[in-house]
Amino acid sequence: LERGDTVAAKAGYEAALAANPNSVQAINSLALLAEKRGELVHAEQLFYRAGRIREFDLKTSLELSGFLIRNDRLMEAARLLESQDEAGRESAEMHYLLSVVYRRLGYQQGAVERMNAARALEPGNTQYEAELGRLLVKQGELKEALVLLNRALEDDPSLVETYLGFGELFHEAGQAADAARSYYSALARDANNRDAMLGLAGLM
Numbered sequence: 674l675e676r677g678d679t680v681a682a683k684a685g686y687e688a689a690l691a692a693n694p695n696s697v698q699a700i701n702s703l704a705l706l707a708e709k710r711g712e713l714v715h716a717e718q719l720f721y722r723a724g725r726i727r728e729f730d731l732k733t734s735l736e737l738s739g740f741l742i743r744n745d746r747l748m749e750a751a752r753l754l755e756s757q758d759e760a761g762r763e764s765a766e767m768h769y770l771l772s773v774v775y776r777r778l779g780y781q782q783g784a785v786e787r788m789n790a791a792r793a794l795e796p797g798n799t800q801y802e803a804e805l806g807r808l809l810v811k812q813g814e815l816k817e818a819l820v821l822l823n824r825a826l827e828d829d830p831s832l833v834e835t836y837l838g839f840g841e842l843f844h845e846a847g848q849a850a851d852a853a854r855s856y857y858s859a860l861a862r863d864a865n866n867r868d869a870m871l872g873l874a875g876l877m
Contacts, residue, residue: 679706697723701736708740716740729753731762738770747774765794769801776808784808799825803834810841818842833863840872849876 683706689699704719720740724733734757741750751774754767772787788805795801806821819842825835840855853876859869 679709682706695726697726697733700726701733704736704740708743713744729756731757731764731767735764735766735770742770742774747778750774751778763790763794765791765798765801768794769804772804772808776811781808781811785812799828799832800834802828803832803838807834807838807841810838810845813845815842815845831862833859833866833869836862837866837868837872840869844872844876852876 683703686699686702686706689696690703693699700719700723704716704723707713707716707719717740720733720737724737727733729737734753738750738753741747741753751771754771754774757763757767758771768787768791772784772791775781775784775787785805785808788801788808792798792801792805802821803825806818806825809815809818809821818838822835822838822842825832825838829835836855836859840852840859843849843852843855853873856869856872856876859866859872863869
């Protein structure tokens with residue numbers, strides 16, 4: 674959002690919250706705006722406020738988990754998501770977020786299992802397909818990964834995860850120039866992408 678749009682959006686959400694102090698949608702929206710502005714403590718307080726209103730149901734837990742993941746608080750996100758799983762609640766997004774957490778924590782098999790669970794619930798989701806491709810690269814299954822990444826690229830050429838997957842695949846295959854081009858393609862779509870920056874650093 675541009676600054677003017679952000680200010681207008683904030684005023685709108687605050688008006689909605691004044692009308693209904695328990696509006697979880699307004700609270701989460703204000704939390705996302707605060708996070709975007711770098712006000713992380715305030716954003717976290719708002720995400721937790723929304724969670725308490727709904728007794729940390731699946732939706733509010735997913736919102737809070739996304740915040741924790743974006744801020745590298747992976748163990749906290751894992752505990753929160755696993756508590757939802759233990760309570761018998763699930764969604765494709767829950768499995769996807771757990772897969773991302775497990776991948777970043779180095780728990781490869783758990784990441785693959787969760788991504789397969791996400792794809793079972795949403796078989797047409799291109800992002801999940803690209804993420805599974807990335808996981809297969811880490812397992813050394815480059816041919817299988819290439820099939821998934823090519824399919825994801827065809828379905829959605831704008832998807833950042835696909836270019837990250839290609840960067841990782843080319844890196845594993847010893848094709849540094851192609852890997853760099855893929856990581857730069859990811860950064861062209863998400864200038865602050867952590868994995869693309871790390872990937873480029875790994876090529877140096």
